[in-house]
Amino acid sequence: MPDHFVTSEPDEAVKLALERIRETTAAGRGSDMEGLEFNEVVVNMGPQHPSTHGVLRLVVTLDGELVKDVIPVIGYLHRCKEKLAEKRTYYQYIPIVDRTEYLASMNCEWGYVMTVEKLMGIRPTRRAEFIRVIVGELMRIASHQVAVGTFVADLSPLGTAMVFYMFRDRELILDLLEEVSGARMMFNYLRFGGVRYDLPAGWVEKCRQLMKRMPKLIDEYESLVDDNAIFLQRTQGKGIITQQDIVDYGITGPNARASGVPLDLRRTRPYSVYPELDFEVCTATHGDVFDRYRVRMDEMRESVKIVEQCLDMLPRGPVQLGSLRAPYVITPPPGSCYVGQENPRGEYGTYIVSDGSRYPYRLKFRDPCFCNLQLFPKLLSGNKIADAVAISGSIDLVLGGIDR
Amino acid sequence: MGLSDMVPDRLKVGYPKLEDFHDPNVITTTADFIFSWARSNSVFPFTYGLACCAIEMLSSGFARFDVARYGMEVFRPTPRQSDLMIVAGTVNEKMAPVLKRLYDQMAEPKWVVSMGACATSGGPFYDGYNVVNGVDKVVPVDVYIPGCPPRPEALFQGLLELQTKIKQHSFAPKLPGAQDG
Amino acid sequence: MTLEIGTVTLGIDKIAEQLSGAFAGELDDVRVQEPDTVVARLERTKLKDVARRLKELPELAYETLNWIAGVDLGSQLESVYHVYSWHTNTYLELHVAVPRAKAELDTVTDVWPAADWHERESWDMVGIRYLGHPDLRRILLKDDFVGHPLRKDYVDLAENHPHA
Numbered sequence: 001m002p003d004h005f006v007t008s009e010p011d012e013a014v015k016l017a018l019e020r021i022r023e024t025t026a027a028g029r030g031s032d033m034e035g036l037e038f039n040e041v042v043v044n045m046g047p048q049h050p051s052t053h054g055v056l057r058l059v060v061t062l063d064g065e066l067v068k069d070v071i072p073v074i075g076y077l078h079r080c081k082e083k084l085a086e087k088r089t090y091y092q093y094i095p096i097v098d099r100t101e102y103l104a105s106m107n108c109e110w111g112y113v114m115t116v117e118k119l120m121g122i123r124p125t126r127r128a129e130f131i132r133v134i135v136g137e138l139m140r141i142a143s144h145q146v147a148v149g150t151f152v153a154d155l156s157p158l159g160t161a162m163v164f165y166m167f168r169d170r171e172l173i174l175d176l177l178e179e180v181s182g183a184r185m186m187f188n189y190l191r192f193g194g195v196r197y198d199l200p201a202g203w204v205e206k207c208r209q210l211m212k213r214m215p216k217l218i219d220e221y222e223s224l225v226d227d228n229a230i231f232l233q234r235t236q237g238k239g240i241i242t243q244q245d246i247v248d249y250g251i252t253g254p255n256a257r258a259s260g261v262p263l264d265l266r267r268t269r270p271y272s273v274y275p276e277l278d279f280e281v282c283t284a285t286h287g288d289v290f291d292r293y294r295v296r297m298d299e300m301r302e303s304v305k306i307v308e309q310c311l312d313m314l315p316r317g318p319v320q321l322g323s324l325r326a327p328y329v330i331t332p333p334p335g336s337c338y339v340g341q342e343n344p345r346g347e348y349g350t351y352i353v354s355d356g357s358r359y360p361y362r363l364k365f366r367d368p369c370f371c372n373l374q375l376f377p378k379l380l381s382g383n384k385i386a387d388a389v390a391i392s393g394s395i396d397l398v399l400g401g402i403d404r
Numbered sequence: 405m406g407l408s409d410m411v412p413d414r415l416k417v418g419y420p421k422l423e424d425f426h427d428p429n430v431i432t433t434t435a436d437f438i439f440s441w442a443r444s445n446s447v448f449p450f451t452y453g454l455a456c457c458a459i460e461m462l463s464s465g466f467a468r469f470d471v472a473r474y475g476m477e478v479f480r481p482t483p484r485q486s487d488l489m490i491v492a493g494t495v496n497e498k499m500a501p502v503l504k505r506l507y508d509q510m511a512e513p514k515w516v517v518s519m520g521a522c523a524t525s526g527g528p529f530y531d532g533y534n535v536v537n538g539v540d541k542v543v544p545v546d547v548y549i550p551g552c553p554p555r556p557e558a559l560f561q562g563l564l565e566l567q568t569k570i571k572q573h574s575f576a577p578k579l580p581g582a583q584d585g
Numbered sequence: 586m587t588l589e590i591g592t593v594t595l596g597i598d599k600i601a602e603q604l605s606g607a608f609a610g611e612l613d614d615v616r617v618q619e620p621d622t623v624v625a626r627l628e629r630t631k632l633k634d635v636a637r638r639l640k641e642l643p644e645l646a647y648e649t650l651n652w653i654a655g656v657d658l659g660s661q662l663e664s665v666y667h668v669y670s671w672h673t674n675t676y677l678e679l680h681v682a683v684p685r686a687k688a689e690l691d692t693v694t695d696v697w698p699a700a701d702w703h704e705r706e707s708w709d710m711v712g713i714r715y716l717g718h719p720d721l722r723r724i725l726l727k728d729d730f731v732g733h734p735l736r737k738d739y740v741d742l743a744e745n746h747p748h749a
Contacts (some may be wrong), residue, residue: 012459012727012728013725030617046502047499047502047507048451048452048481048502048673049481050451050481054454055454055499061729075498075575075723075725075726075727076454076499076502077454077455077493077496078498078536078725078726079494079496079532079534080529080532080533080734083533083734083735084529085405096529099455101455102455102459146459160567163466167462167467168466168468170463171463171467171468184458184460184553184555185553186456186552186553209725212731218680233636244590247648248649248698248699249651249698249699250649250650250669250699259592260588261588262588268590268591268674292416310603316524338667338676340651347651349663351654351667351707356565358587362654362656362657362735363666364656366652366654366667369704370706371652371702373702374699374701374702388556397481399455400456403725404725495749497727497730497746497747498726498727500747500748532732533734533739533745534726534745534749535729536748541748541749542748
């Protein structure tokens, strides 16, 4: 493929941006300044950029500092996961699902494992359900720590204080998860019918102690930015997602809840043992960048509550269905099924078509960030480029999920 | 110590010891040594995190696994100001020209560390239709770090090996027919 | 506008009945997949009309598109639409069969704007062309990629691997 960044031949996305400029110029809305045909310039916020949180390319049409149009170009991390599903057994595919949304691996595994269990018509053991909720919510806290930390770090170089605190505490959570599953990030922990290992001795006590500390740590994070006039000015009133946008584009997760819509799959489409747990669905009213930050911080507190309840309610029993180890090769009956679950970023689910063999026939991911990214052209247009960076950080994208 | 054992003696330059000198204000050493020592202890990495390994790279930059201990905390977002490209994540056919372009934009001397199984050889996605099996098909690599993702400690071992490699860098132009170390 | 979830409490079987009644002759094989999904088959010529009417139903308004999947079933291709109704808090899964020889289908971007990127992905991966789509080009693969990888007869071509 010719190197589009060297040759003068623009690639599809840049061609489209230039085409749109030509259209507005032809419609008579070009420049009103002497000697200029049009005001706009096309700038490439390339796949490698400190503020795009991954290999996302934004072809931005700028009029001075004002963003006129954004064309997101994705696919720079497309790892052929859906095709690989057809060559791996269901069991072999669990580690690959981990790597979809790598910041929330446990929840991604959960989304996949739930679908396969539904196809097979099995339910996990009760103890395993509680363990899944515990590790899922711990992962939610860790994921929000990275999301909010990197978002605040984007806003200003001095904002990196918050990300240091958050990563320091994320290590504490990853320590717990490492004791349970053996890995810091790609856990490969959930199995069809349960989880791989039981909780080690003393883990419950350690987890309880960390959950006692956690609310104070969250207070510490908030104390760093909540009173900061610059942070408030840069985030309040910017990047408002309306409820019509949520309906039109299928926005889910904290991005939807920040606009006042109580869409939380743990309550609207309950799964696992969430119906027995007492927690609030965190919403906010305006739907701007500050509200999305606020909802994520509140959700971290709610997750702490959930983990504490589960630790108290944890029943005894096996953590896997049937024999000591989960079967290596399963053959779900022919059919198709979709189950979505509440990922830290929204509704994450897998649609699996099975033909009765040991490999899935077709596996499709419903990724929340893919749907949220569609809103970018509408959301970023009309803002200054600095606000565009703040808004894109608040949407919380993980390119592993978008590109799969 | 890994790579250092394989360095031939003529390239090993020992640290000068203070008791060797008669005048306490003068240290004699070679240009190779002093410049390579300075370079290896203040490497500016390029933030080229593509995928999951990028998160472990970030973690290694923060409080618990502090990469500032090795002088490498200055992650530059632009290739023109950096001399080490840590390729952390899977490279695919769409990204490969971008990778090459960014590598070309770095100034000499530059080094590439391939972090993780994906950058080394394609990793768990090796049979994908869109995946490049290893970043060394696009740019020359100096250190390979296996793992999926490699722990921050593993990343540090790789960076320490790289420091040893940097210390071998010689300014003498290679004459034609010279024996390569 | 305040969006509320689940204001209408209808059992999923009743919903399936209502849909069979309202779209008799257009929605075939309407069945219930517990706990909250109705699955139905739809013919490709009727897609646009049924999509618009599904969105405008008074009680069961299916206003949000969750995802579109392109599937290669061997003998034919299939486009699966998963839509959500806020009032009843239930889902509807529509399967639209597309012949391999002429893999074309009407777009639903004018009904559900979310379909934009989902249809582009389906075109990219499976090769179903959506007629009337505002900007149907590849989304995940590079622009000059040859072939549609998620088809069962896809063969890995050397042209797609310049960096092998």
